[in-house]
Amino acid sequence: MQASHSRPAAMITSNTVLDLIDAFRRSKTMFAAVELGIFDGKRPPDCKELGRLLDACVSLGLLHKTGDTYLNTPETDKYLRSESPDTMAGYVRYSNDVLYPMWAHLEDAVREGGHRWQQTFGFEGPIFSHFFRSDEAMREFQRGMHGFGRLSSPAVAAAFDLSRFRRLIDLGGGTGHLAEAARERYPHLEAQVFDLPGVAQMFPGTIAGDFFTDPLPEADLYSLGRILHDWSEDKIRMLLSKIHAALPDGGGLLIAEKLLNPEYVSGHMQSLNMLIVTEGRERSAAEYETLLRAAGFAQVDSRHTGAPVDAILAIK
Numbered sequence: 001m002q003a004s005h006s007r008p009a010a011m012i013t014s015n016t017v018l019d020l021i022d023a024f025r026r027s028k029t030m031f032a033a034v035e036l037g038i039f040d041g042k043r044p045p046d047c048k049e050l051g052r053l054l055d056a057c058v059s060l061g062l063l064h065k066t067g068d069t070y071l072n073t074p075e076t077d078k079y080l081r082s083e084s085p086d087t088m089a090g091y092v093r094y095s096n097d098v099l100y101p102m103w104a105h106l107e108d109a110v111r112e113g114g115h116r117w118q119q120t121f122g123f124e125g126p127i128f129s130h131f132f133r134s135d136e137a138m139r140e141f142q143r144g145m146h147g148f149g150r151l152s153s154p155a156v157a158a159a160f161d162l163s164r165f166r167r168l169i170d171l172g173g174g175t176g177h178l179a180e181a182a183r184e185r186y187p188h189l190e191a192q193v194f195d196l197p198g199v200a201q202m203f204p205g206t207i208a209g210d211f212f213t214d215p216l217p218e219a220d221l222y223s224l225g226r227i228l229h230d231w232s233e234d235k236i237r238m239l240l241s242k243i244h245a246a247l248p249d250g251g252g253l254l255i256a257e258k259l260l261n262p263e264y265v266s267g268h269m270q271s272l273n274m275l276i277v278t279e280g281r282e283r284s285a286a287e288y289e290t291l292l293r294a295a296g297f298a299q300v301d302s303r304h305t306g307a308p309v310d311a312i313l314a315i316k
């Protein structure tokens with residue numbers, strides 16, 4: 001295992017507290033601006049206080065102002081304009097519509113354990129039936145995953161030498177950004193996505209199926225991008241054993257997840273997020289290694305990528 005990307009523990013001052021009080025206001029300002037189409041050049045005429053929001057966006061560096069005109073910066077044009085290929089507007093909308101109201105129940109989630117779908121929206125049933133409660137919700141969720149994924153997948157595909165593998169199946173691969181990054185780096189690699197039937201219908205070329213209940217398509221390399229953090233430990237053990245059984249000797253499993261360490265703030269925020277919306281949590285490299293070895297993998301290696309998710313390669 002490689003050493004973690006920890007940084008020295010932060011010194012807490014009154015400014016830190018003030019900054020954390022402000023932090024959700026900054027997030028919500030960006031969410032509202034995306035929702036109102038500000039970075040798509042819209043200036044909704046029926047808003048009484050649009051100027052106040054636009055000035056706040058200028059103060060955050062999200063817009064610049066010349067005379068009376070507010071314009072995107074190059075970065076907001078890339079990451080917050082809806083039609084940009086690198087847009088993260090989908091994840092912002094998903095954060096505004098779904099995560100923001102659910103996080104209002106963080107104390108209850110901490111007290112009682114368990115996700116907050118029922119408490120926030122009155123939904124019962126398996127978690128992905130909530131993420132995918134309508135075609136539009138599914139599309140919004142996948143657009144959100146895609147924006148984040150494009151930031152990480154090239155780094156995940158480059159984290160290990162995968163040149164010996166011939167056929168990759170990305171389990172729960174969503175829009176296919178990891179399969180695409182793997183194909184780009186290893187042009188000989190045949191890479192396909194396997195995902196739930198509703199998602200497969202949305203993205204042509206995807207193999208439809210359920211990785212818990214259906215047989216896995218043949219491959220010498222499987223990948224799981226931000227999948228394990230969604231599920232309970234029992235389900236993870238079952239899935240890892242199933243993948244191990246499906247692989248030939250020497251076959252691999254590439255995992256893309258945040259690797260938790262005590263000072264990794266974004267990892268801990270994501271772990272709380274997983275508490276609120278899923279059955280799962282984030283884990284350290286050592287915790288993943290324990291699970292992978294218990295499933296039978298002989299060699300486990302992890303890499304910090306510097307991207308929003310890190311990489312683990314396990315070999316049968």
Ligand SMILES: C[S@@+](CC[C@H](N)C(=O)[O-])C[C@H]1O[C@@H](n2cnc3c(N)ncnc32)[C@H](O)[C@@H]1O
Nearest residue numbers: 145149172173174195196209210211212225226
């Ligand atoms: C958190 S998203 C991650 C998507 C993608 N791997 C990424 O990193 O952007 C979880 C994905 O797992 C898929 N999924 C959930 N349950 C599944 C199941 N039982 N079988 C196959 N795919 C599943 C979802 O449809 C979704 O695309």
